[in-house]
Amino acid sequence: MAFNPFLGGKRVCLGKTFAETVLKFTLPLFWHHFDIEFATEEHKTVRPHLEILAMSTPVVPVHFITKNKDAEKAMFDKQEEAKRAEEEAARKKMEEERKAMEEDEDDEDDEDDVPEHEEL
Numbered sequence: 647m648a649f650n651p652f653l654g655g656k657r658v659c660l661g662k663t664f665a666e667t668v669l670k671f672t673l674p675l676f677w678h679h680f681d682i683e684f685a686t687e688e689h690k691t692v693r694p695h696l697e698i699l700a701m702s703t704p705v706v707p708v709h710f711i712t713k714n715k716d717a718e719k720a721m722f723d724k725q726e727e728a729k730r731a732e733e734e735a736a737r738k739k740m741e742e743e744r745k746a747m748e749e750d751e752d753d754e755d756d757e758d759d760v761p762e763h764e765e766l
């Protein structure tokens with residue numbers, strides 16, 4: 647049977663021409679900008695296939711990998727920068743906590759210095 651996703655006859659899809667036109671413009675753009683890779687190992691070895699007019703469609707997760715290496719690098723740099731900022735914030739927080747604990751300990755030491763019968 648021929649592939650006819652919009653079916654035909656009297657009830658043919660009203661958006662057929664529109665949908666086909668949109669696809670003619672968008673699909674080449676996707677190919678131009680991205681490599682598309684199966685996301686699961688399973689699909690890399692056994693290619694998924696779709697039975698035409700099947701009752702259910704398989705879920706095929708994919709990754710879009712940009713062909714724009716500058717953008718990829720910029721994104722990588724941004725992620726690295728965010729990671730560094732996060733680590734720096736965690737380090738600062740630990741440092742502050744450590745200082746606060748040290749100060750508390752100093753205060754406790756001061757209390758020990760007070761003579762027991764000060765009022766005498």
Ligand code: HEM
Pocket residue numbers: 651652653654655656657658659660661662664665
């Ligand atoms: C890839 C995109 C699309 C696919 C695969 C698709 C597929 C279909 C299919 C299979 C039918 C049933 C036809 C029949 O019963 O013989 C249908 C009906 C219909 N579609 Fe689409 N369609 C798509 C996009 C659109 C868009 C974008 C619009 C509107 C802008 C649209 C509007 C309609 C309407 C109004 C009907 C009912 C026609 C009727 O019952 O007389 N479709 N479509």
